Amino acid sequence: MTISVIRRFKNIYSVGVCIAIPPQKPTPVPTGVPKTGYMIESMVTATAHNIREELEGREPSHKGTWNALCLADFGDSGIAFLAMPQIPPRNVQWSSRGKWVHWAKIAYEKYFMRKVRKGLSEPFYERLPLKVMGIMRLKKS
Numbered sequence: 001m002t003i004s005v006i007r008r009f010k011n012i013y014s015v016g017v018c019i020a021i022p023p024q025k026p027t028p029v030p031t032g033v034p035k036t037g038y039m040i041e042s043m044v045t046a047t048a049h050n051i052r053e054e055l056e057g058r059e060p061s062h063k064g065t066w067n068a069l070c071l072a073d074f075g076d077s078g079i080a081f082l083a084m085p086q087i088p089p090r091n092v093q094w095s096s097r098g099k100w101v102h103w104a105k106i107a108y109e110k111y112f113m114r115k116v117r118k119g120l121s122e123p124f125y126e127r128l129p130l131k132v133m134g135i136m137r138l139k140k141s
């Protein structure tokens with residue numbers, strides 16, 4: 001039903017954990033494709049740009065990369081990973097673990113909350129270093 005509604009009303013968007021991404025293939029136990037923060041920021045950025053284009057009478061042209069860049073905090077340790085794109089086939093897969101992830105997550109949380117309070121989405125000092133590493137929210141059109 002959701003898909004038919006989306007197909008019928010192409011200007012209705014849905015983002016984040018509320019959408020169900022179909023799994024790659026059937027599994028013995030039902031599974032869903034995981035969603036992480038950066039992947040959702042990618043969806044939201046594409047959606048915001050597309051809504052603007054539609055309001056201006058243009059065709060929506062933006063697509064999210066669905067890259068996954070994640071700091072998973074385990075308390076006294078953690079895992080950092082990068083998967084581009086999150087859903088295979090992937091071009092980049094990297095992961096690392098250690099106490100540094102825990103501290104990096106604390107630092108990121110403070111940075112993120114400051115961004116939210118200031119109403120910033122992706123300031124240049126965040127976008128530029130990520131771009132140098134090839135990590136972008138939007139697909140090149």
Ligand SMILES: Cc1cc2nc3c(=O)[nH]c(=O)nc-3n(C[C@H](O)[C@H](O)[C@H](O)COP(=O)(O)OP(=O)(O)OC[C@H]3O[C@@H](n4cnc5c(N)ncnc54)[C@H](O)[C@@H]3O)c2cc1C
Nearest residue numbers: 015016017018034035036037038039040069070071072073
């Ligand atoms: C324990 C845990 C650890 C995670 N760790 C990581 C991580 O390290 N890195 C990473 O990238 N991702 C992580 N994730 C995943 C990431 O947090 C989620 O994918 C992301 O927050 C989802 O964003 P969202 O905006 O779609 O939904 P949410 O962040 O869940 O936002 C939805 C919002 O809608 C509000 N809401 C719900 N119903 C209503 C309603 N009826 N009316 C008004 N408001 C409503 C909720 O209160 C909530 O604020 C983690 C998730 C969990 C659960």
